[in-house]
Amino acid sequence: MTGDQLAPRVGFMFDRGRAPEELTGFAAELEAIGADDLWVVEDLGWTGSISSAALALAATERLRVGLGIAPVALRNPALLAMEMGNLARVHPGRLVAGVGHGVPEWMRKVGAETTRKLALLEETIVAVRGLLDGDEVVLHGREVTVDGLRLVHPPAEPPPIVTGVVRPKSLELSGRVADGTILAEGAGPAEVVSALEHIGRGRAAGDRPGHELIVFAFLHVDDDATRAAAAVREVVAGQAEWLGVAPADVFGLFGPAKGIPAQVAALHEAGAATVVLRPIGDDPNGQARAAMAALGRA
Template identity: 65%
Template sequence: MPRIGVIFDRDRAPEDLPAFAAAVEEAGADELWLVEDLGWTGGISSAALALAATSRITVGIGIAPAPLRNPALFAMEIANLARVHPGRIVAGIGHGVPEWMRQVGVEAKSKLAMLEETVLAVRGLLRGDEVILDGREVHIDGVRLVHPPTVQPPIVTGVVKPRSLELSGRIADGTIIAEGNGPAELAASLEHIRRGGAGDDHQLIVFTYLYVDDDASRIEKYTGELVAGQAAWLGKQPEELFSLIGAVGELPAKVRQLADAHVSTIVLRPLGPDPIAQVRTAIAALES
């Protein structure tokens, strides 16, 4: 059975996060994932709030844009959280949405180099190494953390395209796959990740929409627009997207499909007006 995570949606008010995190932990989830999108909220500060409000669950940042996050500062922040909450933080890093990166003047000339060099620098710093890196995008001259973490946090990447997936397989501890991708797409992504050199311990983390209901009109009301937008981004029809939207009885079989596709963690993105109720229903269905 894969681990079960839950996303705190970026549109929810930040002041709701501590109570949401505590409720997710109480419901039995293994992980809580936080979004860092330009103009919404910061992933590091959100992770600090969630960790302080809980005692058990892992908190993942999904994902920090590499061009926006200087690797030395990012490592310092992650190390701080990892020292206080050992074994409970996952550092997610990605290319960053190009339009957003241009808005703040940090778009990388080489997105692949930026991501690779950021991951390598952050990993070295978290290990306690003195990092010297004069790369195409990242430049660090002899920096070492005074307080590196005692438990090394996993570094995962949120990527989409083949070359980025191969890069993730080479440098990261895991890969985040976006909402809407099912077993067939996961198999194709995993092929690229393995081509990069990833072993069996590489985590495959899949975000997926969740809305449990038998009423088709409510399903359309609460999920239709979002699913359509994600389908357009993926170049698919809405009905082609894999999700956990529908009757509760369908959940166990769909989750088994993801487990058979070598998914390590299924991260639920609950939709509708009562996301915690959706999470509780889903976890109860999977445990029965």
């Protein structure tokens, strides 16, 4: 899908800085206030996405849980498919399998960096999808080898595999072989449109039936817009440096809650099917409640 449904899915991220023991309560609260999604993080040194997703899925009944993201350089595709398959089998229709290249500096820290990032990502997606579909996979690629493996317990409903990528070549690859793409925090409507152009070129060369564009966006709710800007200044500066843009160009939902519906709508109109809000600062649960109330979904 792109952004053609009547309203986008709205989810929230469980920030990597929060204590892991807070996750199940946050997931249950999101479900109670009507959120569609919860996205968990896998950043080196913080926490693992598979274990986090398992906790969140077990604590809820309806909430969709996304991996944002599992770096393919850290995970053998067979093991990744086994873990994802278990979750998808026990919680059908509720897992989104997010994968990506991983932050180069972090991959170097653990000896996992590769120079053939595009090949590794594509071959991992192909292998994992085949295994989740219940196929016997034989793949002798440039980066991935799977020689005649089949999952004993494949899920009845394989999860969609989406990529968290940034660069044009990776976006095109995502359009060609993945079921969706995650855009990192800071992407506004213009960046959504630009990304969809690259994704569209990939889709034209691929055979996937649909493609869900998922946009992560910073959130800080405060009736005082100046105070909100000050509260997120450091986070925005760090993200701007990572994206290679000016801080002023980092899109976010900062300020009074009444502004949230228009900003979410702008992302949706540009093509986002799902908007995942990442609360910054104190009281992330309260910020999630405020956002859902402003959107009329609580």
